[in-house]
Amino acid sequence: MHTFPRTWLDAALRHRARWARTVLLSVIAAAVTLGLLAPAAAFATPGDDSGDDPEGRISLGLRTDGLFTLSGHAFDRSDLGAPIILAVFQDRELTHSFAADAPAPELRPYGVAGKGIDAAFLPSTRQAPVQVCVAGINIGAGENSWLGCSMLDARGTSSVPGSTTDPASEYVLVNKQNPLSPVDHVPGDLVDLATLGVPSANGHSLREPAANAMRDMFEAARASGITLDATSGYRSYATQQSLHEDFVSTLGQSGADLTSARPGYSEHQTGLAVDLSSDEGCVLEQCWASTLGGQWVAANAHTFGFIERYPEGMTSVTGFEWEPWHYRYVGVEVATAMHDAGVTTYEQWLGVPAAPGY
Numbered sequence: 001m002h003t004f005p006r007t008w009l010d011a012a013l014r015h016r017a018r019w020a021r022t023v024l025l026s027v028i029a030a031a032v033t034l035g036l037l038a039p040a041a042a043f044a045t046p047g048d049d050s051g052d053d054p055e056g057r058i059s060l061g062l063r064t065d066g067l068f069t070l071s072g073h074a075f076d077r078s079d080l081g082a083p084i085i086l087a088v089f090q091d092r093e094l095t096h097s098f099a100a101d102a103p104a105p106e107l108r109p110y111g112v113a114g115k116g117i118d119a120a121f122l123p124s125t126r127q128a129p130v131q132v133c134v135a136g137i138n139i140g141a142g143e144n145s146w147l148g149c150s151m152l153d154a155r156g157t158s159s160v161p162g163s164t165t166d167p168a169s170e171y172v173l174v175n176k177q178n179p180l181s182p183v184d185h186v187p188g189d190l191v192d193l194a195t196l197g198v199p200s201a202n203g204h205s206l207r208e209p210a211a212n213a214m215r216d217m218f219e220a221a222r223a224s225g226i227t228l229d230a231t232s233g234y235r236s237y238a239t240q241q242s243l244h245e246d247f248v249s250t251l252g253q254s255g256a257d258l259t260s261a262r263p264g265y266s267e268h269q270t271g272l273a274v275d276l277s278s279d280e281g282c283v284l285e286q287c288w289a290s291t292l293g294g295q296w297v298a299a300n301a302h303t304f305g306f307i308e309r310y311p312e313g314m315t316s317v318t319g320f321e322w323e324p325w326h327y328r329y330v331g332v333e334v335a336t337a338m339h340d341a342g343v344t345t346y347e348q349w350l351g352v353p354a355a356p357g358y
């Protein structure tokens with residue numbers, strides 16, 4: 001069983017503060033990445049009491065929804081009440097940490113029952129098998145040990161309950177590497193937002209599930225004193241073509257590509273994307289993020305099934321500059337799961353390659 005070098009981690013380990021833990025885990029991650037620590041291949045053996053490190057039994061697996069699972073238990077034999085943190089490494093990079101604080105009836109004979117773990121987490125990639133290693137950490141005592149590693153393979157799985165290539169799917173992925181197919185696809189269930197009472201100064205439409213969700217979101221916003229407007233919605237191939245040509249004539253091709261999708265590559269053509277504004281100005285400008293409307297939408301959109309599609313600082317993944325007004329409908333289940341997992345781009349959620357350019 002490998003342990004972390006105590007000399008530089010002991011002090012940090014004794015902190016219970018969340019920020020200290022974060023620093024600690026980053027240090028461990030760096031050490032693993034630099035090859036200073038090698039994840040052990042073997043699981044901790046049951047009944048191993050050679051030291052007072054956290055020990056336990058964990059199992060790693062792949063769920064049908066495409067998430068990896070971590071279950072089992074971990075505890076410190078010499079310090080049964082101590083909280084145990086499980087740090088998850090994927091291909092030597094720290095990706096998640098969980099508290100082992102779920103019920104663990106199998107530990108009752110030891111006089112400890114609350115050190116179970118039953119968690120699910122995103123694969124770092126769906127393009128290749130991943131080496132997943134789990135370390136147990138007793139933060140109070142400064143004790144650490146590897147609990148085990150496993151090769152997991154999420155290839156061919158998806159973390160959304162539907163097709164990401166069918167243009168009629170609510171989960172279709174459209175970016176600079178993934179055009180709509182066919183490129184001139186027209187959705188079959190477009191609804192004029194005005195018929196639902198959704199303000200849309202330019203008379204836009206969305207696909208039915210997105211339009212209904214937008215109506216609910218606008219009503220909730222109104223109840224909070226926020227007046228929203230759907231400034232853009234569905235755009236046909238031909239509309240996107242002339243819009244993009246306008247951008248190219250003023251910004252040049254590379255400038256246009258950062259702010260406007262080429263025809264066939266626009267999420268607006270799916271009928272699932274919307275550009276939002278409020279009556280506070282900053283329409284289609286980044287300053288909208290700091291308006292009351294922009295803040296309300298950022299905080300609440302996921303509960304209606306929308307994600308901010310081009311977040312700040314993620315241009316290398318999405319291919320677009322930060323657009324705090326552009327929201328994409330992916331359904332409440334996926335939007336909420338992304339929000340809860342802290343995953344900000346659809347590309348990362350799907351585990352597909354980044355799409356910085358055409």
Ligand SMILES: [Zn+2]
Nearest residue numbers: 273274275326
């Ligand atoms: Zn947009």
